[in-house]
Amino acid sequence: MDTFGLIQLAELIYEYCGIDFFKNLSSLESKISDRLKELGLSCWEYGGYLRVEPKEWDKLIELITVNETYFFREENLLEEFQRVILPKYQGRTPDNPLRIWSAACSSGEEPYTLAILIEESGLFEAGAVEIIGSDIDKKVLEKARKGLYNKKSFSFRTMPKEILEKYFVSFGDEYRVKDSIRAMVDFRRLNLLDENIAEMIGEVDIIFCRNVLIYFDAKAINRVVDSLYKVLKVGGYLFLGHAETITGMNTGFETIYAPSTFYYRKGEKYPCRSMGY
Structure with missing residues (x-):
C-alpha cells in the first residue's frame, strides 16, 4: 500500500x-x-x-477504534469510587443530581457498571444520579443502548455471579441489563476533540475517561484533558486507566494516591501537586 x-x-x-x-x-x-x-x-x-x-x-x-471493555474493569479503582467517592455526594436529589460522565464508553459496560455500583451503595434516591455515556463510534453506542451482551462474551470475565443474577435478565443467548439500570444512563455520540463538549455534556461531578489517552499524542492529550477540566466541577474527580497519567502536566488536577490506585481531583488552574491519605 x-x-x-x-x-x-x-x-x-x-x-x-x-x-x-x-x-x-x-x-x-x-x-x-x-x-x-x-x-x-x-x-x-x-x-x-x-x-x-x-x-x-x-x-x-x-x-x-479499539472497543475492548468489560464489566467491573479495574476493580481496585471501582472499589475506591464506591467506598470513598460516592459517600461524598450522598444527599443529592433529583433537583440537584450527581452527574457522572463515562467518556469513550464503548458498548456500555463501564457506565452500566457505575450504575450498578451506585444502586448497590443504597446512598441515592431514584433520579438523584445521572450517568452520561459517550463514544465516537455509533455502532457500539447502538449496542450500549440495547444493553444486550452475549452470555459467552468477554464482557462478563470479572462479573460477580450475584451481580449477574440481580441486575441482568436471561434473553436467549444473551443477558440484558435490567431496565432500572439502563434508565440511569443516557448515551450520546461525542468526539473528544469537539470544541463544544461543555455545551453537549454540561457540568459534571465525576468523569471516567479510561484507556483512551494511550491512543493520543501529547498535543491531543492536552486538548482532551483541558476539555475534561472545563466540564468538571471544582472539587470533582477524574478517573483514568491504570496505565495513564497526567501527573506533572500542569493541568490543574491534583493527584490522589489511594492504597491500591490513584486518580485526580480538580483544583484551580495551577501545577498539579500530589496528595495522599
Whole structure:
C-alpha cells in the first residue's frame, strides 16, 4: 500500500479525532485494507472519498477504534469510587443530581457498571444520579443502548455471579441489563476533540475517561484533558486507566494516591501537586 496515502489518511484521522497512527502505519493499513478493497479505492483515493462522503467517517471510526471493555474493569479503582467517592455526594436529589460522565464508553459496560455500583451503595434516591455515556463510534453506542451482551462474551470475565443474577435478565443467548439500570444512563455520540463538549455534556461531578489517552499524542492529550477540566466541577474527580497519567502536566488536577490506585481531583488552574491519605 502506498505510504504517502497512508500518511495522508493518518493526518486526516488525527485532525478528526486525535488518534495517532503516525508511528504505526502498518496497523492502520491492516485495519482499513478490507474496506478499501470493498470500495475499490487506493488509500490516497480514500482520503478524497472521506471529504466528499462524510458519513464514511462512521465506518472508518468503527474500523480503527479499539472497543475492548468489560464489566467491573479495574476493580481496585471501582472499589475506591464506591467506598470513598460516592459517600461524598450522598444527599443529592433529583433537583440537584450527581452527574457522572463515562467518556469513550464503548458498548456500555463501564457506565452500566457505575450504575450498578451506585444502586448497590443504597446512598441515592431514584433520579438523584445521572450517568452520561459517550463514544465516537455509533455502532457500539447502538449496542450500549440495547444493553444486550452475549452470555459467552468477554464482557462478563470479572462479573460477580450475584451481580449477574440481580441486575441482568436471561434473553436467549444473551443477558440484558435490567431496565432500572439502563434508565440511569443516557448515551450520546461525542468526539473528544469537539470544541463544544461543555455545551453537549454540561457540568459534571465525576468523569471516567479510561484507556483512551494511550491512543493520543501529547498535543491531543492536552486538548482532551483541558476539555475534561472545563466540564468538571471544582472539587470533582477524574478517573483514568491504570496505565495513564497526567501527573506533572500542569493541568490543574491534583493527584490522589489511594492504597491500591490513584486518580485526580480538580483544583484551580495551577501545577498539579500530589496528595495522599
